[in-house]
Amino acid sequence: MTIYYSEDHEWINVEGSVGTVGITEYAQNALGDIVFVEVPEVGDEFAKGDEVSVVESVKAASEIYSPVTGEITAVNEDLEENAALVNSSPDGDGWFFKVTVSNKDELEELMDAGDYKTFIAGLE
Amino acid sequence: MTEGAPMVRVCVLTVLTLEQMMSEQDRNSLKTPLYSLHEELGGKMVPFANYLMPVQYPLGVMAEHKHTREHAGLFDVSHMGQVVITGDGADVWLETLVPGNIIDLKPGRIRYTMFTNEDGGILDDLMITKRDNDMFMVVNAACKEQDIAHMRAHLPDHLKLNELTDRALIALQGPMAATVISRFVSEAKEQNFMSYLEAKIDGVTCFISRCGYTGEDGHEISIPADRAEDICRLLLSEPEVEVIGLGARDSLRLEAGLCLYGHDITVKTTPIEGALEWSIGKRRREQGGFPGADKILDQIANKNIKKRRVGILPDGRAPAREGTQVLDARDNVIGEITSGGFGPTFGGPIAMGYIKTEFSEKGTKVFLAVRKKKLEARVDIMPFVPQQYFRKH
Incomplete structure (x- = not known):
């Protein structure tokens, strides 16, 4: 398993041909208290960069973009009742959805943990 | 409120000329007398109504909101305009600009009202306090220049308008707010809602109004700018008090059903469309005499909105x-x-x-x-x- 990061502050944890997607610690901190997450439906198909989900904090709504092209195979239903999981556990229980990774080349365009750390350091 | 919303994806599409960027920056970079305190306390500063204001502190919007509802929250609202009208009959004159009953206000009492235009639209909403010798007003930050120009355009020679640019304004709100203030000013505890008094805190004269923008009990306190930080530190050293940003101020006022000017009420809405007819007293309904009275009074009488x-x-x-x-x-x-x-x-x-x-x-x-x-x-x-x-x- 390998975790990749996008410039939009999503992570994708790829195991075999399926990736689990969430937002990073940096993103949850920037968004503040998250009160609602609109997740896609199982079976929905997205191209890389498509708007796939929406996160609402007390302050504002932010779009989440699909880091890869694929089909949704599962969504985190716990977020419906407890969106704050994204704040408390952005890289664990606060995951958003699972998506098939149909084109592994797209992963090459993402960052690894070290590159992402350098990337967010440059944003400060 | 139009705060800088943190977006996960950041797109910069607006192309501004250098000149525009400079003036944008100038307009957005005004600082209140409490600016350095906000920075010290970890406030996330964002442009709001030409000022750099704290949208939140490390506690976060949710916890700041709840703290205010359960204990006491301290807000910097120094970006708002504080204006004094001096001269005989200032109250009579103000009634030519607002639909609220100002003449019958007793000294030391505060009224919520609004500036209206000839079409009955709302130019701004504001608080007017009748003091012993003058009228003290608090107007919205984003409207203050326009409000002052509007008043000056109508101001008779015998009245004087003075903007109190040398004073800060803070709000202490929440169920413990009055208890906290009464440790410094004992008479503030039993002070009536929508009433005003002057008293010394830490040796400096403050204008203390029992009102606010959260739906909670509490006070707004006008303080000479050079002592505002000291007094805020005193209040923040009380165990019940946390510092609160504009993010929680907005969610608190929304829960309380209170209007945000420029959003919930504008020049395109009348006080009646805005469900604010409670702020227009019987005498004003009978006599009119404020901008847009024909339309507004017709809307009250005939419910034709x-x-x-x-x-x-x-x-x-x-x-x-x-x-x-x-x-x-x-x-x-x-x-x-x-x-x-x-x-x-x-x-x-x-x-x-x-x-x-x-x-x-x-x-x-x-x-x-x-x-x-x-x-x-x-x-x-x-x-x-x-x-x-x-x-x-």
């Missing part, structure tokens, strides 16, 4: 933000959300907005066009959480 400000409660968990269209069952647009978000104390999404009068009855089922979905919602009465204003027993 096309739209009305109401509370709107989404059935689900998704918040509906400002600008969201309100639809009927057949997808006709019947209104628009003007403030919407999540109510931390209410525990769910809340909104207010304008809706065609025939749909404005409490309990009416409506729909909200949120992204590509049509979400069910219901018209409701505000406030969404009970107001806790101080009443003497």
Whole structure:
């Protein structure tokens, strides 16, 4: 398993041909208290960069973009009742959805943990 | 409120000339006398109404909101305009600009009212205090230049207008606010809601008004700018008090059903459409004599308004933000959300907005066009959480 990061502050944890997607610690901190997450439906198909989900904090709504092209195979239903999981556990229980990774080349365009750390350091 | 919303994806599409960028920067970089304290306390500073203001502190919007509802929150509202009108008959003159009953106000009492235009539209909403020798007003930050120009344009020679640019303004709000203030000013504890007194805190004369913008009990305190930081430090050293940003100020006032000028009330809405007729007393209704009186009084008498400000409660968990269209069952647009978000104390999404009068009855089922979905919602009465204003027993 390998975790990749996008410039939009999503992570994708790829195991075999399926990736689990969430937002990073940096993103949850920037968004503040998250009160609602609109997740896609199982079976929905997205191209890389498509708007796939929406996160609402007390302050504002932010779009989440699909880091890869694929089909949704599962969504985190716990977020419906407890969106704050994204704040408390952005890289664990606060995951958003699972998506098939149909084109592994797209992963090459993402960052690894070290590159992402350098990337967010440059944003400060 | 139009705060800088943190977006996960950041797109910079606006192309500004260097000159525009310079003036943008100047206009957005005014600082209140408490700016360095905000920075020291970890405030996240964002441009708001030409000022750099703290949108939140390390506690975060949700916890700041709840702390204010449960204990006491300290807010810097020094960006708002403080204006004094001096001269005989200042109250009589003010009634030519606002529909509120100002003449009959007793000294030491405060009234909420609004500047109206000839079409009955709202130019700004404000608080007017009748003091022993003058009238003290607090107006919105984004409108203060326009308000002052408006007043000056109508000001008779025998009256003087003075903007108090050398004073800060803070608010202490919440169930423990009066207890905290009374440790410094004992008479503030039993001070009536919507009343004013002057007293010394730490040796400096403060204007202490029992009012606010959260739905909670509390006070707004005007302090000479050079002592504002000292007095804030004193208040913050009290165990019940946390410093609160504009983010929580907005969610607190929305739960309390209070209007944000420029959003929930504008030049395109009258006080009656805005459900603010309670602020127009009997004598003013009978006599008129304020801008737009013909239209506003006709709207009161004949209830002939096309739209009305109401509370709107989404059935689900998704918040509906400002600008969201309100639809009927057949997808006709019947209104628009003007403030919407999540109510931390209410525990769910809340909104207010304008809706065609025939749909404005409490309990009416409506729909909200949120992204590509049509979400069910219901018209409701505000406030969404009970107001806790101080009443003497």
